[in-house]
Amino acid sequence: MIDLQELRDCYLNTPSKIVLLVVDGLGGLAHPDTGLSELETARLPNLDAMAQESACGLTTPVLPGVAPGSGPGHLALFGYDPLKHIIGRGALEALGIDVELQPGDVAARGNFCTIDSQGLLTDRRAGRIPTELSAPICHRLDRIQLDGVQVDVFPVQDYRFVLRLRGEGLSEAVTETDPQQTGVPALPVRPLNGGAEHTAALVNQFVEQAAYLMSEEDRANMLLLRGFAQMPTLPPMGQVYRMNPAAIAAYPMYRGLATVAGMKVIPTGRQFADEVETMRRNFDAHDFFFIHYKPADAAGEDGDFNAKVRCLEELDPLIPAIRELQPDVFIVAGDHATPAITAGHSWHPVPFMLHSHLTRGEGIPAFNERACRQGSIGSIPATNVMLLGMSHAGKMAKYGP
């Protein structure tokens, strides 16, 4: 784990290569009709063949019973204690749309909303107005000027946007303006400590100017701000593990998470095949690759069992292209389960396999929840995945004499 100072002398810089494939929302639950999970239903000849030659197990992202967001799910796989390192909502939202956050910047997640003539909230999501209506409003708000602070407003989707403040002495320790109910006015921002008074005053000025600029709007005539957050400063993976890590991800949020962890992000295309090709072209330049597969999670979130099965089956044919690169260690893991029957992230242990020259198979016939449970790795915290990867790659010396 990155947080264990005691292990820092164990990490070795070697030319051996590790590939960590994170299949977002990998784990699932049995379909009520068949008793088989998404992984058990899908036809996955390449993943199953790899399981037969791998050390298998299950990872627990945070703690049994705790369903993680994308932030903690990934940070844990990179070796960061997800209970210690928190990426706030505003910062994660900014990462998700490729908005750059420098140290000290404060980001907030914004919602457009509707208020009546008394200033009372009638719709906290402004009738879910589409992006083509909300984006022009964002551009209007983007021109707001505050003393000594750079203000930027970025459209996200529909009624959602990101507010970024850049300047000296800003703080994330301010309250949210969303009262979480209608029939009441938006709340003013209050400082949570002495150091945040300046930021609270600035944000209240922003809201006041914004409200004026939106007052003629039909639906989006006000805004709500939540999750004020600065980017946490994490010990960089490359420095702690003595590696040269790279990240390849089609979706901005995962590139952002990799950046927070200190990885070099390599630009890539929109499909997983593009990601694999990007890795192939850059394979000599790094000794660790985080490569991200998104579609399985999205299908799970939609509660679409068959779509999730299909997404897993679309991943499978690309596994040989990664194995052909002959990484010393090839790990397939998930940041969390997204069972279609729960239609959201869940707390269930996630299948995990590690392929290396030291793993010759242990009778695990397939890559799924039930089979991996019998594997030699057992059920481990996700924060130990990197330790296993580094050990199998010869990147870790013995701990203690």
Place this chain on the structure above:
Amino acid sequence: MIDLQELRDCYLNTPSKIVLLVVDGLGGLAHPDTGLSELETARLPNLDAMAQESACGLTTPVLPGVAPGSGPGHLALFGYDPLKHIIGRGALEALGIDVELQPGDVAARGNFCTIDSQGLLTDRRAGRIPTELSAPICHRLDRIQLDGVQVDVFPVQDYRFVLRLRGEGLSEAVTETDPQQTGVPALPVRPLNGGAEHTAALVNQFVEQAAYLMSEEDRANMLLLRGFAQMPTLPPMGQVYRMNPAAIAAYPMYRGLATVAGMKVIPTGRQFADEVETMRRNFDAHDFFFIHYKPADAAGEDGDFNAKVRCLEELDPLIPAIRELQPDVFIVAGDHATPAITAGHSWHPVPFMLHSHLTRGEGIPAFNERACRQGSIGSIPATNVMLLGMSHAGKMAKYGP
């Protein structure tokens, strides 16, 4: 765990007896030709029969993916958090040759080396000179006198020795003199904090006098010092667990580790049969016995699969003699795996079984990695082994009302 203050009221002093047999380097990996590990290959009728009547599982010495040295591997089995209690290399090297370390003593691991006429290192191991040549040099250096400090130099083997300093106000916080490369001079010792200036000055005086005394030598005309360490002060096992623990080990290092943990070391012979006989003769005098079997680890370190199999087969016939003593709890565990195919300590989970009047078997047919994985204990941190032993022996009260 010894470190959990919360459990300290749970430990009960009872006449029941626990035997903890530590098979050094117990765990292994499959041979590429057969797919069977050393334990699966060996004929072990007595260990297998015991497994059929035991609660079985796997222990993780430190964390998944972390290969431990002998120090952390054993401390964990005794219940000490191996990430919290560190025994430095110099101290462990001293323990390994039966050199007594009192609180405050500083020990270092020494190498004889060769320098040229410019004082530049040409061989960091002095041509691996044999003990018969290095021992007389140790005796010569042993006569060095420093102000207010007792200096002792003990031969270890070949080019290796131990330096022990005894006196007031010594510190282990000094740098090493080994530059880890040839063509450069040995480094002077520097203090790592203000309290270590006196020690650094003394060590530099020692090196200067030693260099003078060795200057006529052909190969061993200089020395390098590494791993300065004082003995950590551990809460004594006997006191915390309210036991009267004894250690029986043919090899000095394990006697030393037992001493650090506060066990009484009972002198014994060189073979494991001697150890068992020593335990038999002293069985009435203690309620906990740590008994150590070394050969399996040595064979694994040599990368000799067949030799490791043989060492396990040589242990097996002595198991009945231990069972005949009818300990209330008999545990067979390992400090870490030493797979022959890795030829070194590894991070893999280690088979574990616990026999008591409360365990009547759970369908585990044999004592090996694969079978124990199915056991009722599951995969546990090695630091929990003592808790299980004490509970099964009736030495632990309920935690909390």
